[in-house]
Amino acid sequence: MTDLATIAERLDNAARTATAIPQLAADAGIDVDTAYAVQEALVGHRLARGETLVGLKMGLTSRAKMAQVGVDEVIWGRLTDAMRVDDGGTVTVGGLIHPRVEPEVAFLLDRLPEPGEPLADFASAVRAVAPALEVIDSRYRDFTFSLPDVIADNTSAAAYTIGPWQPVPAGIDNLGVLLEVDGRVVQTGSTAAILGDPRRALTEGVRLAGRYGVQLRTGWVFLAGAATAAVPLKPGAHVRAVVESLGTASLKVTP
Numbered sequence: 001m002t003d004l005a006t007i008a009e010r011l012d013n014a015a016r017t018a019t020a021i022p023q024l025a026a027d028a029g030i031d032v033d034t035a036y037a038v039q040e041a042l043v044g045h046r047l048a049r050g051e052t053l054v055g056l057k058m059g060l061t062s063r064a065k066m067a068q069v070g071v072d073e074v075i076w077g078r079l080t081d082a083m084r085v086d087d088g089g090t091v092t093v094g095g096l097i098h099p100r101v102e103p104e105v106a107f108l109l110d111r112l113p114e115p116g117e118p119l120a121d122f123a124s125a126v127r128a129v130a131p132a133l134e135v136i137d138s139r140y141r142d143f144t145f146s147l148p149d150v151i152a153d154n155t156s157a158a159a160y161t162i163g164p165w166q167p168v169p170a171g172i173d174n175l176g177v178l179l180e181v182d183g184r185v186v187q188t189g190s191t192a193a194i195l196g197d198p199r200r201a202l203t204e205g206v207r208l209a210g211r212y213g214v215q216l217r218t219g220w221v222f223l224a225g226a227a228t229a230a231v232p233l234k235p236g237a238h239v240r241a242v243v244e245s246l247g248t249a250s251l252k253v254t255p
């Protein structure tokens with residue numbers, strides 16, 4: 001049986017050298033709880049290199065995403081400062097394996113929500129909301145993975161861009177979402193696709209992360225998970241997420 005630290009090291013090397021690797025969890029007999037421990041060790045390598053934790057991301061919170069990757073459980077991962085790309089900034093695909101991009105909704109946390117806190121109270125836990133883009137890049141060959149594999153791989157997290165923060169409007173549970181590449185709409189959806197209401201992704205995230213001893217912090221960013229399937233990120237592309245009433249987040253792609 002391959003130990004947890006070795007798996008974390010393989011995933012870290014795969015990301016740093018932009019080299020796809022075979023899936024690991026089945027051979028290593030890794031379940032979901034162990035996979036989250038691998039994720040912690042994997043992100044630990046980044047922290048040891050000087051990165052800092054700046055938030056959490058949810059994954060597979062919409063049916064479109066679950067169907068695309070064939071895994072139907074909600075998952076969560078960790079975001080570091082080095083993954084952040086300024087709005088309108090540039091992502092270099094040369095350092096990535098087979099990146100995809102997807103439209104997201106981001107929350108800025110104001111105070112520590114308690115696990116199990118009812119949804120209505122989250123208005124006071126969230127300082128602001130923003131349209132966002134996430135770049136995902138599975139470290140596994142063919143972007144194919146099991147549930148424990150994708151959890152161990154920090155839920156494919158690679159980079160993210162946040163548009164302008166703004167106060168949370170009254171209803172954010174049915175806003176139109178578009179993903180544009182070079183001015184063409186390539187995906188359409190609604191924030192309703194995110195667990196019925198993107199605020200529910202936060203409730204779920206607090207509950208799940210709490211189970212693994214992660215404390216959300218004031219000032220942390222929280223990605224609710226994509227409302228649509230992800231699309232390949234190609235060199236030269238201009239990518240934009242448009243979320244009704246919230247505005248846009250954009251990035252450029254260089255080789």
Ligand code: OOG
Pocket residue numbers: 057058059060061062065069102134136137138150155156157224225226
């Ligand atoms: C897993 C990450 C999913 C989302 O927003 O659903 C995710 C993957 O699709 O590789 O970030």
Ligand code: MG
Pocket residue numbers: 057058059102104134136223225226
């Ligand atoms: Mg995502």
